[in-house]
Amino acid sequence: MLKRYEPAPAPGGAEIDLLFQALADPSRRAMVDRLTRGPASVSELAAPLSMSMPAVVQHLHVLQDSGLVRSEKVGRVRTCSIQPAALRSAEQWIADRRTAWEQSLDRLGEYLAGQSDKPEQGSTP
Amino acid sequence: MLKRYEPAPAPGGAEIDLLFQALADPSRRAMVDRLTRGPASVSELAAPLSMSMPAVVQHLHVLQDSGLVRSEKVGRVRTCSIQPAALRSAEQWIADRRTAWEQSLDRLGEYLAGQSDKPEQGSTP
DNA sequence: CTAATACTTAAGTAGGTGCTTAAGCGTTAT
């Protein structure tokens, strides 16, 4: 009998997990891309995607669960719009890591500067 | 006989696809997170992850294929480091969409301002 | 009314993802 593995811990929370998982699919990114140009119906989102409507609806659910997209149904048409706060959350996660890396580079620079004229890898003083 | 679906078009290129797919996994994000604090060996990356080493190596391959991480083997130790340019690519993709959305909001605002003396949406005078 | 539109739900499937264990290989320590 095989052991099952657990859902895995999510650094930054489960919300970030849903966000990046939503952005990981090309079709879903195309939908997000379209929605940055303004609200759209499900049919309008489906039009350029060469896939069936149910497939698009499933993608839409993923996007909604992630918080990237909201939608409201009026009459028989569902209108979708982007949720910029979610977009910014993902952006922020990456920015935080990038700046953390830059800071650790800074600390390395200070360390090397404090060490005096010890030669380093890559370039010589 | 069932029809197979195609790999799907990638808005922004296949590189972005690999990037977001790499970031979509919590374990992989944990590895990225660790690497922002400085270079690490494969064992060091594996230590906090409660999974076998081969699993970590597979994640590492995904990260390398995406361009997020580079590694070099010296002796029997492989040292991994983050590749900030890739991190910035992903960040930029999101930023581009967010600003596109903001600009379409601006255009809506100008349109409404030009249409009459109703300056904003959401609240009535 | 009926018919068309715009989704929506349900059920099923090929292929991909994320793990596992076991065995192998080059490098360093004793």
Add this chain to the structure above:
DNA sequence: ATAACGCTTAAGCACCTACTTAAGTATTAG
């Protein structure tokens, strides 16, 4: 040399994802 270390590869399995088709539900048009 022998053994330990650090990874690496291979094979296999459970689960998940991204689709499909078919049938169903409101809503609007004629």
